[in-house]
Structure formats: C-alpha cells, structure tokens
Amino acid sequence: MEIMEPDTLVSPVMERTKLFEELYTTAFPGVARFISKMNGTLEDAADIFQDALVIFYEKSQHEAFDISASREAYIMGIAKHLWIRKFAHDRKKVSLDHLEASITIPDDFYPAVNNEKLLSLLARSGQKCLELLQAFYYEKLPMKKLAGKFGFVTERSATVQKYKCLEKVRDTIKEKAFTYEDFTE
Known part of the structure; x- marks a missing residue:
C-alpha cells in the first residue's frame, strides 16, 4: 500500500x-x-x-x-x-391595484346597516375586541400602529388577536343563526 x-x-x-x-x-x-x-x-x-x-x-x-x-x-x-x-x-401575475382605485361604488349600492345591532354583536366579543376591530376597520390604523396602541409586542401579535376577535364574532353569528339581513335596514 x-x-x-x-x-x-x-x-x-x-x-x-x-x-x-x-x-x-x-x-x-x-x-x-x-x-x-x-x-x-x-x-x-x-x-x-x-x-x-x-x-x-x-x-x-x-x-x-x-x-x-x-x-x-x-x-x-x-x-x-x-x-x-x-x-x-x-x-402572469397582474396587479389590480390601479383598477381597484378607479372603481367607484354608488352610495346606494350597500343597504343601510343597523349600527346598534352591529355594535351589540361586536360588544359580545368583549370591549378590547370591539376597540381593536374599530381601530382597524373604521380608523384604518395600520398593524404597526395598532400593535403600539393596544400594547402588542409585534405586528404579528396584533394580527393574531384581530383574527381571534373576528372568530369570536363569527362564532356568535353562527350560534345565534344571524343572517346579513339581520343587520341591514
């Protein structure tokens, strides 16, 4: 060798x-x-x-x-x-952002929402959930600001909590067998 x-x-x-x-x-x-x-x-x-x-x-x-x-x-x-x-x-992936921005929806397209019934439903998910969903959907706060406002460590934590709040609302809707018409006038 x-x-x-x-x-x-x-x-x-x-x-x-x-x-x-x-x-x-x-x-x-x-x-x-x-x-x-x-x-x-x-x-x-x-x-x-x-x-x-x-x-x-x-x-x-x-x-x-x-x-x-x-x-x-x-x-x-x-x-x-x-x-x-x-x-x-x-x-092949086309962005629709520019098209979406150009779409106008007539004011009478959506039926009037009964805010009292809707708020009553959202309140069942808890005060913190109500405030979180209101800040996201009505105040249009981005997740980063939402996380800071509600004391979450990360944006991901805020996203998870928002999801949990929506699940509470969905569960209540299923439990009470609410329909879309229950919240419109």
Missing part, C-alpha cells in the same frame, strides 16, 4: 468547493450584470446564479457531459434561461 503525502490528498468536497469559488469569481459578475440589465436585484442575481450553478454541477457529473463553450458561458446561458422563465411566470 502506497502512502501519499498529506498535501497531495484532495477530497472531492475540496475540489467542488474550489470549483464553486472559482465560478463565483469568474461567472457571477456577468450573471449579476445581466440580471441588473433586466431590472433584477442583486438578490435575484444571487438566487438565479445559485440555481444555475446547481444545474451546471449536476449536469457535469454525468459522463456524457460535454460543453463547447466555457463554463462561465454555459452558466450564463442557464442563468438567462432561468431568468426568462421566472420573468414569464411573474408576468
């Missing part, structure tokens, strides 16, 4: 790490420039590059793997393909 010098032992993990470091140095700047030109962020570039790097590595492990271009060009091609696919997927 032949004994090898310690400095000549190179593990596959070390080789892979060295390859990845080299590719980050040589290929990532080009991918980042491309993603930037396509209105992407540095974070987008890092995500796309890492995906491209994984694909490149997995393909390179097959015996039949043969590329005619440089590794950097090959990774750039994968990154471009991934970005275009991501862009096409994201483009």
